[in-house]
Amino acid sequence: MSAVDQQKQPFNPLLALLAALAALFFVFPLIGLITGAPWGHVGEVITSKSSLDALGLSIIASLSSTAIALMFGFPLAWLLARGRFRGKGLLRGLTTLPMVLPPVVGGIALLLAYGRRGIIGEPLDKATGFSLPFTLAGVIVAESFVAMPFFVLTVESGLRSINQRLEDAARSLGAGRAMVFRRVTLPLLWPSLIAGTVLTWARALGEFGATITFAGNLPGRTQTMPLAVYISQSSGKMDEAIALSLVLVVVSLVVMIVRRQSPGTG
Amino acid sequence: MRGDAAASGSGCDSPVSFGLGRYRPRRRVRTLTGVCVAVGALVLVGCSSSSTTAPSAGSSAAAGNLSGTLVVFAATSLTEAFDKIGAQFHQAHPGVTVKFNYNGSSSLATSITQGAPADVFASASPKNMATVTDAGDATGTPQTFTSNTGEIMVESGNPMHIKTVKDLANPKVKVVVCAPTVPCGAVATAIFKNAGVTVKPVSEEQNVGGVVTKVTLGEADAGIVYVTDVKANETKATGVPIPADQNDVTEYPIVQVKGAPNSSAAKAFISYVLGPAGQQVLASFGFMPPG
Numbered sequence: 001m002s003a004v005d006q007q008k009q010p011f012n013p014l015l016a017l018l019a020a021l022a023a024l025f026f027v028f029p030l031i032g033l034i035t036g037a038p039w040g041h042v043g044e045v046i047t048s049k050s051s052l053d054a055l056g057l058s059i060i061a062s063l064s065s066t067a068i069a070l071m072f073g074f075p076l077a078w079l080l081a082r083g084r085f086r087g088k089g090l091l092r093g094l095t096t097l098p099m100v101l102p103p104v105v106g107g108i109a110l111l112l113a114y115g116r117r118g119i120i121g122e123p124l125d126k127a128t129g130f131s132l133p134f135t136l137a138g139v140i141v142a143e144s145f146v147a148m149p150f151f152v153l154t155v156e157s158g159l160r161s162i163n164q165r166l167e168d169a170a171r172s173l174g175a176g177r178a179m180v181f182r183r184v185t186l187p188l189l190w191p192s193l194i195a196g197t198v199l200t201w202a203r204a205l206g207e208f209g210a211t212i213t214f215a216g217n218l219p220g221r222t223q224t225m226p227l228a229v230y231i232s233q234s235s236g237k238m239d240e241a242i243a244l245s246l247v248l249v250v251v252s253l254v255v256m257i258v259r260r261q262s263p264g265t266g
Numbered sequence: 267m268r269g270d271a272a273a274s275g276s277g278c279d280s281p282v283s284f285g286l287g288r289y290r291p292r293r294r295v296r297t298l299t300g301v302c303v304a305v306g307a308l309v310l311v312g313c314s315s316s317s318t319t320a321p322s323a324g325s326s327a328a329a330g331n332l333s334g335t336l337v338v339f340a341a342t343s344l345t346e347a348f349d350k351i352g353a354q355f356h357q358a359h360p361g362v363t364v365k366f367n368y369n370g371s372s373s374l375a376t377s378i379t380q381g382a383p384a385d386v387f388a389s390a391s392p393k394n395m396a397t398v399t400d401a402g403d404a405t406g407t408p409q410t411f412t413s414n415t416g417e418i419m420v421e422s423g424n425p426m427h428i429k430t431v432k433d434l435a436n437p438k439v440k441v442v443v444c445a446p447t448v449p450c451g452a453v454a455t456a457i458f459k460n461a462g463v464t465v466k467p468v469s470e471e472q473n474v475g476g477v478v479t480k481v482t483l484g485e486a487d488a489g490i491v492y493v494t495d496v497k498a499n500e501t502k503a504t505g506v507p508i509p510a511d512q513n514d515v516t517e518y519p520i521v522q523v524k525g526a527p528n529s530s531a532a533k534a535f536i537s538y539v540l541g542p543a544g545q546q547v548l549a550s551f552g553f554m555p556p557g
Contacts, residue, residue: 216469218470231470233376235372236372
């Protein structure tokens with residue numbers, strides 16, 4: 001939307017009121033976290049070994065699953081945007097199902113597929129003796145399952161919005177496929193790629209249900225930040241839960257703000 | 267999964283509704299003749315229906331004027347037994363619809379101290395009950411109504427040939443326990459200590475249902491659960507008894523929650539659990555009389 005369009009909008013008090021209410025709806029929980037925080041020993045909680053373990057695991061797992069989303073999600077998005085084949089709608093539905101599925105359901109489905117007695121997991125376990133549940137790899141699988149669809153959908157719609165005539169023109173001017181991709185498609189797709197990556201990473205960082213169901217909960221091994229927060233609060237350690245939540249809030253906020261200010265994401 | 271056992275244990279004709287704990291993904295939503303009610307912000311979706319004993323003014327008057335909804339927060343290990351007790355209680359007091367929220371005792375205690383609208387709290391250990399009583403969220407003194415003890419649960423047929431607690435220390439054996447703050451986790455910790463072994467679990471679950479699921483699905487080789495869990499899942503898992511000198515006993519206290527929305531039904535339910543009918547059901551599921 002251009003600046004000219006925005007200036008033409010007359011001030012609408014009802015719109016402003018509803019928008020303000022919407023904003024407050026999101027602001028109050030944040031204020032609640034900040035005012036409810038045990039400021040006296042936040043530092044102590046955050047720097048404890050178990051918190052640092054959880055934060056480290058969260059960062060490693062969320063970055064890994066984002067990398068997986070880039071590697072496998074991009075070709076899938078390409079296929080969905082540009083491919084011509086029967087059953088494309090079905091394929092899109094299947095691959096984006098985890099976005100609407102309750103994550104716990106996703107976790108159970110993952111167990112039945114990639115668990116030690118799962119349809120893929122059992123042969124894997126028999127052949128290699130390795131099984132995903134209760135491992136960091138299991139955490140990454142759970143996060144990828146839930147988060148990758150955000151990347152696929154964002155990039156697919158980005159690809160669709162590119163005017164393919166620009167690519168055709170470049171081709172007709174003698175550019176090879178690789179050059180067209182690098183010099184035309186990629187720059188046009190950049191905002192979608194960034195948005196998709198950040199969304200995917202944020203979703204992976206916050207993943208809880210599929211992770212605890214599929215990878216279990218073991219401090220220092222599969223206990224990511226959201227699991228640590230949940231375990232703390234359900235054990236009555238509310239102070240600890242709030243302090244850990246604040247870390248997640250800060251990390252997420254920083255990334256969202258950086259994303260908005262990075263060039264090309266307008 | 268655990269839900270299967272609960273379904274077969276309580277029967278589909280049960281007039282009782284079921285809460286939905288975090289690890290119990292199978293919702294049972296029944297809308298035959300009853301109404302669905304969502305209680306509070308908790309994941310507590312319950313429904314009630316009754317084909318033969320529809321609530322009526324006459325019958326509730328005959329049963330001492332008890333009516334309304336009774337919300338019971340109970341430890342996950344009580345699921346099968348309390349489903350049955352709830353069904354019987356409803357038969358005795360047709361005006362009362364009993365809704366259960368099963369979860370790890372520590373989660374339930376936290377919810378109650380944060381103002382969850384519960385009438386009754388049944389904990390799997392005095393420690394988690396103390397969270398509620400210390401916060402001044404209980405009415406009266408908790409009463410111990412039953413006790414339970416630990417057992418090793420392994421896959422059906424015991425493919426790993428686990429015979430003793432010491433076998434769980436083998437790093438090749440994937441062991442799942444409850445988190446230390448949950449009663450079943452405290453029991454597991456005590457058992458390992460009594461047996462003098464160091465066990466490195468692959469996961470610490472937030473309630474005993476999580477342990478049962480992981481073992482019955484074959485993800486873990488063994489888990490420390492209660493004897494009652496082994497009994498409730500005997501078709502899907504095998505138990506390895508723990509000798510008394512290594513085992514640990516946990517006592518289950520029950521109390522009326524302060525500010526209970528349905529205090530008269532809460533009192534009646536607690537008496538029912540402590541009375542012969544309730545005790546008989548608990549015994550039939552393998553629970554031991556209160557220490």
